[in-house]
Amino acid sequence: HHDNRPYQDEMKRLLIGSAVAGLFIIGLWAVAVPEEVLLSRIEQSLTRAGLSVEIHGFKKGLLYDFAARDIIIRRSDAALLTLNSLSGKINPLALFLLRLPLSFSADVAGGKMSGSIDLLRAKSRGELRVDDARMEDIPFFAAIGIKGRGKVYGDYKNENGIGKLKLSVSGAQFENDSFWGFPFPLTAFSGVRGAMDISGSRVRIIALSLEGKGIYARLKGDIKGNKADLMAEVMRDPAFVDTTGILPLLENYRISPGYYVVPLKSSLPF
Numbered sequence: 001h002h003d004n005r006p007y008q009d010e011m012k013r014l015l016i017g018s019a020v021a022g023l024f025i026i027g028l029w030a031v032a033v034p035e036e037v038l039l040s041r042i043e044q045s046l047t048r049a050g051l052s053v054e055i056h057g058f059k060k061g062l063l064y065d066f067a068a069r070d071i072i073i074r075r076s077d078a079a080l081l082t083l084n085s086l087s088g089k090i091n092p093l094a095l096f097l098l099r100l101p102l103s104f105s106a107d108v109a110g111g112k113m114s115g116s117i118d119l120l121r122a123k124s125r126g127e128l129r130v131d132d133a134r135m136e137d138i139p140f141f142a143a144i145g146i147k148g149r150g151k152v153y154g155d156y157k158n159e160n161g162i163g164k165l166k167l168s169v170s171g172a173q174f175e176n177d178s179f180w181g182f183p184f185p186l187t188a189f190s191g192v193r194g195a196m197d198i199s200g201s202r203v204r205i206i207a208l209s210l211e212g213k214g215i216y217a218r219l220k221g222d223i224k225g226n227k228a229d230l231m232a233e234v235m236r237d238p239a240f241v242d243t244t245g246i247l248p249l250l251e252n253y254r255i256s257p258g259y260y261v262v263p264l265k266s267s268l269p270f
Helices: 005-032 035-047 091-097 139-143 247-253
Strands: 052-056 063-073 076-089 101-108 111-118 125-135 147-158 162-174 190-198 202-212 215-224 229-238 254-255 258-269
Touching: 035 052, 076 139, 101 162, 111 147, 190 215, 229 247, 247 254
Parallel strands: none
Antiparallel strands: 052 063, 063 076, 076 101, 101 111, 111 125, 125 147, 147 162, 162 190, 190 202, 202 215, 215 229, 229 258, 254 258
């Protein structure tokens, strides 16, 4: 008769050990990362980027997960972005390495946002992605003086304190032909693509291109704090049909036939 008691004892010890480890991990989440700490870490990570946050309906789950009903991201007093039905989770093993990486997803302006960020590291990696969001429901665009409709796609990566943002708007229908008081043929464009670097309160526009039928524009320059110092080149084909009557307003900025350079210098409201 084979005695399998040592095997059973070993299994018991293993089960008890697993249960204790499981309770320890759950307890660590409950005790070491209280709700207030998690909220303050989220707020601090945005403060470093010159932003503030308002969080409504925040709930911490049992197993390293959390949810929030609404999150409003602001700069100064201007609302830039609202996230709804946010849900996120944290990798529990990372707590032992004194890290607090979270991944999350949320609804934003009728589209989706997903991302990840390490809340304990000041210059950590962070990533965000926005898909299929409605431009008209993102307050940031109205805050910089752009009104209209279109689908927004964005990709943001932060490494060592430098953020790299790629942004595009497809099927755009703009409503205004001025930008911060300067004449600019926005309504002639239907597509936007851009890349910029963000470091603290400085935004450097590497390239921002706008495309329309027979017309093309390219923006470059810096936004430091709330001061924008940009230059826009506008190029039009001879076949371009000016349905908005904007071309006479651009005459002051004409360098050569079909080529205009418009300075865009202004103080932003945030």
